[in-house]
Amino acid sequence: MPEQMTVEVFLARLKAQGVSNSNHFALVCPMCGTPQSIASLVRAGATPEWAEDMIGFACEGRLTDAGPWPSSSDRSTKARARRRIRGCDWTLGGLFKIHELEVLTPDGKEHPRFRIATPRQARALERDSGAPAQAAAE
Numbered sequence: 001m002p003e004q005m006t007v008e009v010f011l012a013r014l015k016a017q018g019v020s021n022s023n024h025f026a027l028v029c030p031m032c033g034t035p036q037s038i039a040s041l042v043r044a045g046a047t048p049e050w051a052e053d054m055i056g057f058a059c060e061g062r063l064t065d066a067g068p069w070p071s072s073s074d075r076s077t078k079a080r081a082r083r084r085i086r087g088c089d090w091t092l093g094g095l096f097k098i099h100e101l102e103v104l105t106p107d108g109k110e111h112p113r114f115r116i117a118t119p120r121q122a123r124a125l126e127r128d129s130g131a132p133a134q135a136a137a138e
Contacts, residue, residue, distance in 0.1 A: 002102045004110065010103045017122035024126040026117035027056040030098045031090035032069040035121045036060045036114075039129050044087070056113040061087025 014025040041051035044063040069088040070079035
C-alpha cells in the first residue's frame with residue numbers, strides 16, 4: 001500500500017529538500033528512478049504550465065520520447081544503453097498502480113504521486129540544471 005500524506009506534509013517534505021525554489025522540488029519516477037522537477041521537465045520540452053501538471057505524475061521521458069524502461073532481467077546491450085538515457089514513458093494514469101505515494105486532499109481524495117526525492121537527489125538535480133546555488137527560498 002502506498003504511503004499517504006496530507007498536502008501540508010507533502011509540501012513540508014518538498015521544502016525540506018533544501019533547493020532554491022519550488023521549481024526545483026524533486027520527485028522520483030517509480031519505473032525508471034529518474035529524479036525530476038518542474039525545471040527538468042521544462043528543460044525536457046514542457047511549457048511551465050504543462051510541467052506543473054506533469055510533475056510527480058508523468059516521467060519526463062514522455063517529453064523526449066525516451067521510450068519504455070527495460071525490465072530488470074534484461075541484460076542485453078540494447079537495455080544497458082537504454083538505461084543510460086534519462087527518463088521513460090511512465091505515467092500514473094495507466095492500468096498498473098506502482099506508485100509509492102498518495103497525497104490526500106482536504107476533500108478526502110487520494111492523488112497518486114511519484115515518491116519524494118531525497119534532499120541529496122533534489123540538490124544534485126538543481127546543481128546539474130545550472131541553477132545558481134542558494135539557500136531554500138520557499
